[in-house]
Amino acid sequence: MDTSRGDQPTPDTTPSPPTEAAAAPAAPAGTRSRDRVSGLVMGALGAAAIVHLAGLEASGLTGDPGPRMIPGIAAVGLVLTGLALLLRPEPVTVASPGAAPPGDDNRRLTAQLLLIIVGYVALLTVAGYFIATPLFILAGFWLLSRPGEKILVPAAVTAAVVTAGVGLIFAVGLDIVLPEGMF
Amino acid sequence: MGAIVDVITIEAVVALALGSAFGLLIGAVPGLTAMMGMALLLPLTFGMSSTAAIALLVGCYIGGIAGGLVSSTLLGMPGNSSSIATTFDAYPMAKKGEPVKALGIGVTASLFGGLLGFAALISLSPVVASVALLLGPFEYFSITLLALMLVAVLAGNNMAKGLAAGFLGLLAGSIGFAPIDSSERFTFGWSHLWGGIAILPLIIGLFAISEMMRVTMSEGRETPKVPVRYSGFGLGIGIADVVRSGWNIVRSSLIGIAIGVLPGMGGTAANLLAYARAKQAARNPDEFGKGAADGIWAPESSNSASSGGSMVPMMTLGIPGDGVTAVLLGGLIIHGIQPGPLLFSENPEVVNAIFFYFLIAVVVVFAMQLFGMRVFPLVLRVPKRYLFPILVAFMAVGAYAASYQIADAWLMVALGVIGFGLVAGGFPLSPLLLGYILGPIVETYFRRALMSSDGDYTPFITRPASAVFIGATVLVLVVTFWSRARASRTPTPHDRSPTSGVVP
Numbered sequence: 051m052d053t054s055r056g057d058q059p060t061p062d063t064t065p066s067p068p069t070e071a072a073a074a075p076a077a078p079a080g081t082r083s084r085d086r087v088s089g090l091v092m093g094a095l096g097a098a099a100i101v102h103l104a105g106l107e108a109s110g111l112t113g114d115p116g117p118r119m120i121p122g123i124a125a126v127g128l129v130l131t132g133l134a135l136l137l138r139p140e141p142v143t144v145a146s147p148g149a150a151p152p153g154d155d156n157r158r159l160t161a162q163l164l165l166i167i168v169g170y171v172a173l174l175t176v177a178g179y180f181i182a183t184p185l186f187i188l189a190g191f192w193l194l195s196r197p198g199e200k201i202l203v204p205a206a207v208t209a210a211v212v213t214a215g216v217g218l219i220f221a222v223g224l225d226i227v228l229p230e231g232m233f
Numbered sequence: 234m235g236a237i238v239d240v241i242t243i244e245a246v247v248a249l250a251l252g253s254a255f256g257l258l259i260g261a262v263p264g265l266t267a268m269m270g271m272a273l274l275l276p277l278t279f280g281m282s283s284t285a286a287i288a289l290l291v292g293c294y295i296g297g298i299a300g301g302l303v304s305s306t307l308l309g310m311p312g313n314s315s316s317i318a319t320t321f322d323a324y325p326m327a328k329k330g331e332p333v334k335a336l337g338i339g340v341t342a343s344l345f346g347g348l349l350g351f352a353a354l355i356s357l358s359p360v361v362a363s364v365a366l367l368l369g370p371f372e373y374f375s376i377t378l379l380a381l382m383l384v385a386v387l388a389g390n391n392m393a394k395g396l397a398a399g400f401l402g403l404l405a406g407s408i409g410f411a412p413i414d415s416s417e418r419f420t421f422g423w424s425h426l427w428g429g430i431a432i433l434p435l436i437i438g439l440f441a442i443s444e445m446m447r448v449t450m451s452e453g454r455e456t457p458k459v460p461v462r463y464s465g466f467g468l469g470i471g472i473a474d475v476v477r478s479g480w481n482i483v484r485s486s487l488i489g490i491a492i493g494v495l496p497g498m499g500g501t502a503a504n505l506l507a508y509a510r511a512k513q514a515a516r517n518p519d520e521f522g523k524g525a526a527d528g529i530w531a532p533e534s535s536n537s538a539s540s541g542g543s544m545v546p547m548m549t550l551g552i553p554g555d556g557v558t559a560v561l562l563g564g565l566i567i568h569g570i571q572p573g574p575l576l577f578s579e580n581p582e583v584v585n586a587i588f589f590y591f592l593i594a595v596v597v598v599f600a601m602q603l604f605g606m607r608v609f610p611l612v613l614r615v616p617k618r619y620l621f622p623i624l625v626a627f628m629a630v631g632a633y634a635a636s637y638q639i640a641d642a643w644l645m646v647a648l649g650v651i652g653f654g655l656v657a658g659g660f661p662l663s664p665l666l667l668g669y670i671l672g673p674i675v676e677t678y679f680r681r682a683l684m685s686s687d688g689d690y691t692p693f694i695t696r697p698a699s700a701v702f703i704g705a706t707v708l709v710l711v712v713t714f715w716s717r718a719r720a721s722r723t724p725t726p727h728d729r730s731p732t733s734g735v736v737p
Contacts, residue, residue: 124403190622224280
């Protein structure tokens, strides 16, 4: 593993304080098209739920509306709210003052963070806690370090301390058997 | 007195202290909320007695609400939504060179607000619980529906999105075997879902994983800088300051309690409303926004008082008033405690424990803030490269530990992605959680009510209490829809600004 991050420029993300006017969150840019997509997804989910519920049998108990009624109402509600978002998306207003839209770097970083979290759970499944956790901590430390930072020693120490610490809390403190992996 | 002594254990007192400190730390970091803190602590409660678990979660709840003061004052960034209005005057006061005074006012206001909220909790809860015992399934269905609708339409800015999140939560809550007849729904043959989506991966995924992704998306690798340094001792205020703002504190706390009791409102509305009222009543309203002391007393006493208020419906009816109390309710359910009117008659020791540890948490959080005023800001400097991997390791093992099934860790990640997507799309998450928790309750009462009336729906509107709640639900929907439709037709200054770019 590299001992330092690459030399990418770091944006100045020092936040600016909110004002009273900024307290009410405003719709982010691109909201209309996003609302339409959200509306489509919600409507499709609702429709799929209705189809699934149609296959259920009534309970047969006197007066009982059966297992379809409440989830059915929720599914129809989801279709209707989905339609509302599709047909009447929120108008785009100015974004909150001081809140810049996320840049490509941050999007990539978030995707990478998600990827290593997925990798961690996969490794927990296969290799167990004591192999997966230090590797994940090292990867997370590397990913979230700023460019140019020397990270090998602090990352290794953190990985060892956190693996032992979290392991002790769960295994000894709470008497929980940690994931052991498949082998 | 004996009842109180019964609930005091060393384990619970230590848990309360740890929960309070953790809540303060989490609440202090912008982006990390009390909800996330409680989600993180839930796995730790597995090995604890229910009393210690209650103490840990209540401590984290109170600490998490109070902790938002630190970053609001020193960074001008609200640590959580309950402290948005605090930034308006605490940050300017800190910038003017009086950070200790700003923090001192906030800490003291939290103490008074918390104590008044506690007084409301212990005086209102038994009354509401005894009235609730008289209600039947028709009334319970109606009141639960009202709570769900209130949260759905009041959370966020868009009614359709709030309702959609609530419906999504209802569907999530109906996964697995149905109540009454045990029909299998939405399991798609996966036996892991027979019991429904487990509450722990749902809470951790929705509120912790998604929040971490959201913070990474908005801040990247950067950690906010803490620009203000200060030294000295004491609170920076005297008794005369408290007396001078006495009525403001009481009025703001009453606003907080009243808003907290209503489902769907919570600390966010409480602190903004109390601030607005304090400004309206001030002799020199022009000083607000420039470091006015009353502009800190009001929101901080109000948001702390709302904690006590929002515990009332959660304790007496089993209906959480907001997302944080929904997580708290989830924690109690995990320990086999079902809040509601019967809790008061069947498990008074649990009620005593919640009341007692709520009060102690208010005092402990005050003491910790008093002595840790110079230490807690340091948490704002913890880089993400330490914080996030540690939290993820903790959460993944915690989600697994609930059922010893790695599938729950996968579920946590999947729900984290869904939560992140929903937040990015402007959907509030509280209605989803409430729908998930209240869905099975709503369905059980609905089906029981209809079975008792042989399928006759009219008692929902002929029984007086049920009719009131159904009427209130319809009224909330109509009024909210009407007012938002009217607001959307009225152009705001933002819409007219050259940078707003209203897209057709």
